[in-house]
Amino acid sequence: MLAARDLTVRYAGAERPALDGVSLKVDPGEMVAVAGPNGSGKTTLLRALLGLVAPAHGEAAVDGRPVGDWRRDELARAVGVVTQREETVFPLRVGEAVMLGRYARLGPLAAPGPEDRAAVADALRRCNVAGLEARRVDELSGGEWQRVRVARALAQAPRALVLDEPTASLDIRHEMELFELIRSLASGGLAALVVTHQLNLASRFADRMLLLHEGRPVALGRPAEVLTQDALTRVFRWPVAIAAWSDGSPQVVPLRPGEAPAPGFSDTGARP
Amino acid sequence: MPRPLLLLLLAAAGAMVLGVGIGSVPLAPAEVWRGLRDAGDPAGMIVRDLRVPRVLLAFLVGGGLGICGAALQALVRNPLADPYLLGLSGGAGLGAVLAIAARPASAWAVPASAFAGAVGAVALVYRLSVVSGRRLDPRVLLLSGVVVGAFAAAVMSAVIVLSDAPQLRNAFLWLLGGFSAASWRTLAVFAAYAIVPIGFLFYSARSLDLLALGDETAFHLGADVERTRRLVYLSASLLTAASVATCGIIGFVGLVVPHAVRRGWSPLHRALLPGAFVAGGAFLVLADTLARSVLRPVELPVGVVTALVGVPLFAVLLRRTVA
Numbered sequence: 001m002l003a004a005r006d007l008t009v010r011y012a013g014a015e016r017p018a019l020d021g022v023s024l025k026v027d028p029g030e031m032v033a034v035a036g037p038n039g040s041g042k043t044t045l046l047r048a049l050l051g052l053v054a055p056a057h058g059e060a061a062v063d064g065r066p067v068g069d070w071r072r073d074e075l076a077r078a079v080g081v082v083t084q085r086e087e088t089v090f091p092l093r094v095g096e097a098v099m100l101g102r103y104a105r106l107g108p109l110a111a112p113g114p115e116d117r118a119a120v121a122d123a124l125r126r127c128n129v130a131g132l133e134a135r136r137v138d139e140l141s142g143g144e145w146q147r148v149r150v151a152r153a154l155a156q157a158p159r160a161l162v163l164d165e166p167t168a169s170l171d172i173r174h175e176m177e178l179f180e181l182i183r184s185l186a187s188g189g190l191a192a193l194v195v196t197h198q199l200n201l202a203s204r205f206a207d208r209m210l211l212l213h214e215g216r217p218v219a220l221g222r223p224a225e226v227l228t229q230d231a232l233t234r235v236f237r238w239p240v241a242i243a244a245w246s247d248g249s250p251q252v253v254p255l256r257p258g259e260a261p262a263p264g265f266s267d268t269g270a271r272p
Numbered sequence: 273m274p275r276p277l278l279l280l281l282l283a284a285a286g287a288m289v290l291g292v293g294i295g296s297v298p299l300a301p302a303e304v305w306r307g308l309r310d311a312g313d314p315a316g317m318i319v320r321d322l323r324v325p326r327v328l329l330a331f332l333v334g335g336g337l338g339i340c341g342a343a344l345q346a347l348v349r350n351p352l353a354d355p356y357l358l359g360l361s362g363g364a365g366l367g368a369v370l371a372i373a374a375r376p377a378s379a380w381a382v383p384a385s386a387f388a389g390a391v392g393a394v395a396l397v398y399r400l401s402v403v404s405g406r407r408l409d410p411r412v413l414l415l416s417g418v419v420v421g422a423f424a425a426a427v428m429s430a431v432i433v434l435s436d437a438p439q440l441r442n443a444f445l446w447l448l449g450g451f452s453a454a455s456w457r458t459l460a461v462f463a464a465y466a467i468v469p470i471g472f473l474f475y476s477a478r479s480l481d482l483l484a485l486g487d488e489t490a491f492h493l494g495a496d497v498e499r500t501r502r503l504v505y506l507s508a509s510l511l512t513a514a515s516v517a518t519c520g521i522i523g524f525v526g527l528v529v530p531h532a533v534r535r536g537w538s539p540l541h542r543a544l545l546p547g548a549f550v551a552g553g554a555f556l557v558l559a560d561t562l563a564r565s566v567l568r569p570v571e572l573p574v575g576v577v578t579a580l581v582g583v584p585l586f587a588v589l590l591r592r593t594v595a
Contacts, residue, residue: 050489071562076494089349090484090539100481104494108475156493
């Protein structure tokens, strides 16, 4: 569904490429998480995959077709996106905001029809915000607002969903609710690509992970293959210890300087 | 038809009846009706040749300013934007003042020169905004508008100071706006011109909803951000330029009216644009009626009235928004 092949992006005036030879595929029904330190190229990867920046080398494709060849409205019908930040200047009601997800499926002068209202109601229900329809978006909590934004992306009726740090500044419950939602959407057939700093949640929810460092891919594969003590210590330049959760997924705990891992955590001795 | 629009249309119709009836010769609605139908009626000349074109022109200009304000506020994502923000008033004022200082022979010289000045300012602001790259950045647009406007205002002040006293008064009166020169001919010219940008703005209503969310979100929801922005900016600017040329600079309609309609009805542009058009038109018809009747026989500049009414209205709205 979404594919990057040897993708390289160079911003004007930058010393090193922001993205350097990254290949990644996200198939329908699959949830893929991208992790890495700040400035490692995660957001640039998303921007290149979505046609917001042109690659210097390699190719970004949606459904096998270069993303640059897609018309804007065509792409919006195929891929829904939840960006990292969104400032509200003119606050809408939740129902109105989610209806904007139908933009690419309506003519310039057409009023929303029954099909659009049904799609909006369905999106609201799936994101568990159906009761908030009449609320103003600037009166929502952070977690509600994020779920409304996911609902708006779902109202596009896309086949792929891309989220950039969707749980930043959310508390544990809202974080878990959002990851559960993304997981269930992926299991329902969507291709889901999530950029996140939540290594431990990515580890438990994602099918595969990509670890980036200074624009280059460090590891790509199942979470247990990617979240290794050696790789994380090197990439984040901080000591970590790793233990397996009951489902086998690796859980990462950062260590304090000089601290030894608690019993039950493996330690390869890797230090930055 | 949505109820808020129906109410606004009724208000506009009421404003127009008042506007046609009130003046140096007060006319009862029955007299207005007779004057409209009967060519030989004594009130017919006043009604048909003076007041009706004036009221219609005020409605059309007010409506245009209302939707331009609404569209530009979405474009630059700032509720404080108004149609003159982007350097237009400076350019138009400079054009008009230059023409007045040159003691024009033709009645059309001043509006033509004002229009040329406004379009010149639009072109300059546009050029400045896209100079750094291909994209039209709203923040750069705002900044360019402010500096171009400031520059034009400075040149204009210099010209005013250097010209004779009678021209000076004319220039000031023109800058404050008014409809005393309204005729069927100005109405026809303005209407024929305005219909295209107004059409484009209505056509962009749904894209403006997305633009108001910010570039990236609009992009991901399927809007052609760059194309919409250019289309809206040029339509709104050219429409405002024509309205300045027709009746001078009339402030506050384009700022207060979209704000009020957004709060009172809906921030979605499929409602906001028609709402701001009808409300802006009604507001300006009333303002013009007040301008020529309150201190009769002196006619106040209509821009003074819109500000006198608009500022308290805006203050109330602002208080409610904060509270």
